[in-house]
Amino acid sequence: MARASVRYTLVKRRYFALAGTVAAAAALGFGELVGGLLPGGTSLVVSVGARVIDAAPPFVKDFAVAYLGTSDKPALIVGVIVFTLAFGALFGLIAARNRAAGVAGFVLLALVGFLAMVVSQPAWEALLVAGAALIAAVFTLVVLLRVTTASADEGRRRFLRQAGSLVALSGLAAVAGRSIVQAAATTGARNDVTLAPPVTQPTPLATSLDVAGISPQYVTNADFYRIDTSLAAPKVNVDNWKLSITGMVDTPLEFTFDELLAMPMIERDVTISCVSNEVGGDLIGNARWQGIVLGDLLNQAGVQNEATQVVGRSVDGFTVGFPTDRVFDGRTALLAVGMNGEPLPINHGFPARLIVAGLYGYVSATKWLSEIELTTWDAFDAYWVPRGWAKKAPVKTESRIDVPVKNRTITAGKVPIAGVAWAPTRGIQKVEVQIDDGPWQTAQLGDDDGTESWRQWMLEWNATVGTHRLRVRATDGTGTTQTEDQVPPRPDGASGWHTVTVDVT
Numbered sequence: 456m457a458r459a460s461v462r463y464t465l466v467k468r469r470y471f472a473l474a475g476t477v478a479a480a481a482a483l484g485f486g487e488l489v490g491g492l493l494p495g496g497t498s499l500v501v502s503v504g505a506r507v508i509d510a511a512p513p514f515v516k517d518f519a520v521a522y523l524g525t526s527d528k529p530a531l532i533v534g535v536i537v538f539t540l541a542f543g544a545l546f547g548l549i550a551a552r553n554r555a556a557g558v559a560g561f562v563l564l565a566l567v568g569f570l571a572m573v574v575s576q577p578a579w580e581a582l583l584v585a586g587a588a589l590i591a592a593v594f595t596l597v598v599l600l601r602v603t604t605a606s607a608d609e610g611r612r613r614f615l616r617q618a619g620s621l622v623a624l625s626g627l628a629a630v631a632g633r634s635i636v637q638a639a640a641t642t643g644a645r646n647d648v649t650l651a652p653p654v655t656q657p658t659p660l661a662t663s664l665d666v667a668g669i670s671p672q673y674v675t676n677a678d679f680y681r682i683d684t685s686l687a688a689p690k691v692n693v694d695n696w697k698l699s700i701t702g703m704v705d706t707p708l709e710f711t712f713d714e715l716l717a718m719p720m721i722e723r724d725v726t727i728s729c730v731s732n733e734v735g736g737d738l739i740g741n742a743r744w745q746g747i748v749l750g751d752l753l754n755q756a757g758v759q760n761e762a763t764q765v766v767g768r769s770v771d772g773f774t775v776g777f778p779t780d781r782v783f784d785g786r787t788a789l790l791a792v793g794m795n796g797e798p799l800p801i802n803h804g805f806p807a808r809l810i811v812a813g814l815y816g817y818v819s820a821t822k823w824l825s826e827i828e829l830t831t832w833d834a835f836d837a838y839w840v841p842r843g844w845a846k847k848a849p850v851k852t853e854s855r856i857d858v859p860v861k862n863r864t865i866t867a868g869k870v871p872i873a874g875v876a877w878a879p880t881r882g883i884q885k886v887e888v889q890i891d892d893g894p895w896q897t898a899q900l901g902d903d904d905g906t907e908s909w910r911q912w913m914l915e916w917n918a919t920v921g922t923h924r925l926r927v928r929a930t931d932g933t934g935t936t937q938t939e940d941q942v943p944p945r946p947d948g949a950s951g952w953h954t955v956t957v958d959v960t
Contacts, residue, residue, distance in 0.1 A: 475547020
């Protein structure tokens with residue numbers, strides 16, 4: 456009898472833990488539903504994740520980008536959900552001994568969610584979402600704990616039936632909430648935008664080399680890398696959105712989206728890169744951007760002589776900062792509203808963003824732009840600078856082997872070695888490939904798409920059986936060859952020759 460009693464107690468504890476887990480799931484699900492119904496499209500999970508990003512030490516962020524790349528955001532969201540469910544299980548076990556203490560645990564979770572949301576959302580929205588999550592959690596916990604008082608067989612069946620129903624309902628609520636937000640974010644204003652033709656005739660699109668597996672000359676919007684601090688792309692209402700130009704200017708200005716669209720625009724092909732891109736990494740892309748010349752826009756406000764830094768602010772609070780003279784030195788510097796022939800995608804900054812050729816994204820490429828401030832170089836440090844990254848960050852001359860793919864087995868015979876090389880604002884003059892310890896061989900270059908774009912390259916190789924090491928290096932338009940010195944991304948970008956090993960059979 457004693458063993459049966461212990462076994463029954465263990466089963467009951469599992470039920471309490473499961474009840475707490477289901478209650479946490481209900482909190483997340485109904486929090487997402489209420490958040491999706493609100494004008495701001497707020498999210499409990501995303502808000503908590505955003506605070507985790509802000510609070511995480513630099514080495515954690517570096518690790519996430521280096522090993523997860525563009526999957527870092529889904530991984531963080533999953534992590535927030537898993538931890539929330541784990542705390543729910545703990546609070547369910549606590550409720551087995553003290554119901555009030557178990558409920559208090561969920562009150563604490565709701566408070567954490569409220570504090571995370573109120574940083575970037577109106578307090579009333581944060582209160583509604585956190586309150587809905589708390590009510591759903593407490594209701595679910597009470598309902599399921601009542602079932603555990605029934606007899607063993609009857610209670611087990613009723614518990615599992617009700618728990619399953621509540622999990623399904625919570626899941627539907629979460630999906631509905633996210634669907635509402637996504638529908639609002641991807642339809643409506645953006646679909647109504649028509650970009651005016653550029654005022655100057657755009658250059659013909661460059662033709663890609665005919666090599667299977669090589670990066671295209673223009674990366675599609677869907678495939679273009681996305682690295683930023685926003686777990687979910689902000690949903691910007693262009694009817695209320697304005698771009699402000701403030702700070703050390705003669706005349707502070709504000710522009711509506713329609714006013715910006717009516718201004719003369721140009722198109723430029725520009726390669727942009729994340730500073731976290733490892734040697735040979737894929738956090739880089741080339742696109743055709745359409746927008747207003749940033750210098751023309753700033754001249755309307757009248758930039759004061761003492762203004763040595765341009766600060767870009769996003770609607771989500773993210774900031775960048777770069778030298779003012781980079782706007783006026785002849786490089787492409789755009790307030791971009793279009794990407795590859797269409798309005799900016801939501802994930803890439805709609806309604807407007809900054810594109811400055813030759814600078815890593817973390818110091819220049821503000822998405823979902825809301826303000827441009829002119830200030831001095833010493834007066835402000837943008838988001839990533841206090842976190843250990845360099846304040847000045849010109850893109851380094853680099854190159855990458857796309858094919859053959861690293862550690863793949865290929866068949867002996869004629870094989871193309873191909874990839875891309877970049878040195879924005881300097882251009883690519885030459886690309887060389889070394890096979891094993893042989894001489895450096897000059898590769899064929901693809902179309903010259905201007906000094907601000909990457910350039911494709913290809914070398915035909917008569918591959919022989921065995922294991923081979925392939926290396927690539929580029930020489931930019933100034934005659935400078937990229938360095939062999941292996942340097943990690945922190946603090947101002949990686950360097951080194953990309954090397955791959957292949958087996959030939």
